[in-house]
Amino acid sequence: MTILNSLKGGLVVSCQPLTGGPMDQTDIIVAMARAAVDGGADGLRIEGVNNMRAVRAAVSVPLIGIVKRDLPDTPVRITPFVSDALELIEAGADIVAYDATDRPSRDTRSDIVRAIFEAGALAMGDCATLRDAKAAQDIGTAIIGTTLSGYTAETETEATDPDFALVTAFTKLGGFVMAEGRYNAPDLARRAIEAGANCVTVGSAITRIEHISQWFSDAVKRAAK
Incomplete structure (x- = not known):
């Protein structure tokens, strides 16, 4: 079974x-990864070379790797360097995600x-627009994701729901579509598949305790007022 077939119709959990x-420790990230797989995750998204190497030793599901950098001369943060991609693959990544927007990068x-x-892995383009996705496919990107919709200057929004319309637009391009970004409830993930996504990535709602706690805390305190 190919990697894409193993992810089709499934869930990727972003363990970031x-x-x-306090959770930003490699042993905790490995525990998150193992727990996510035990819960039914078909793949994982992992940030950082050291974290990738440790998670690869602990699980057998497909791994999407990224390196995040805050650089002074570009807003691009996701795998901005060729060297980042190669180090992730050496550490065990099956797929490497990169910033597929047209913003300037090193x-x-x-x-x-x-x-x-050339290193034998698949590329995933983290896109913000349909234009990004088309350009990504033109250069051989295997997976197009809606990851950055709402998170660039061009697409910035106060919407809390995912960009289902972009998912549907991506499906018309053909290829493998990953729904990602603000999928913080099971019903939203289900709707992504119904909108045409091949797979859904969920992060904060599963692995960021600070965010989840704040959602509940805010709701309770609003009610208490």
Whole structure:
């Protein structure tokens, strides 16, 4: 079974605790990963080379790897360097996600995708727009994701629901579509599949205790007033 077939109709859990938070420790990330797989996750999204290596040793499901960087000269944060992609693959990533927007980056999108392909892995484009997805497919990206919709200057929104319309638009391009971004309830994940997604990635609602606690705390305190 190919990697994409194993993910089709399934769930990817993003095991990314808040940077610098109390859960931001490799052993805890490994525990999150194992628990997610025990709960039915078909794949995992992991940030960081060291975390990738540790999770790869603990699970057998497909792993999507990213490296996040805060750089002074570009808003691109997700796997901005070819070297990041290659190190993730060496550590065990089956898929490497990169920023597929047209924002300026140190290494070009084409160079990053080419390096991923030549190293024997699949590329996932974290997109914000339909234009991004088309460009990603043109350079050989295997998975197009709605990850960055609502998180770029062009698409910034106060909407709390996911971008289902973008999911549907992506499906018309053909290829493998990953719904990602603000899928914080099971019903929303279900609706993503109904909108045409091949797979859904969920992060904060599963692995970020700070966010989940705040959602409940805010609701309770509003009611108490």
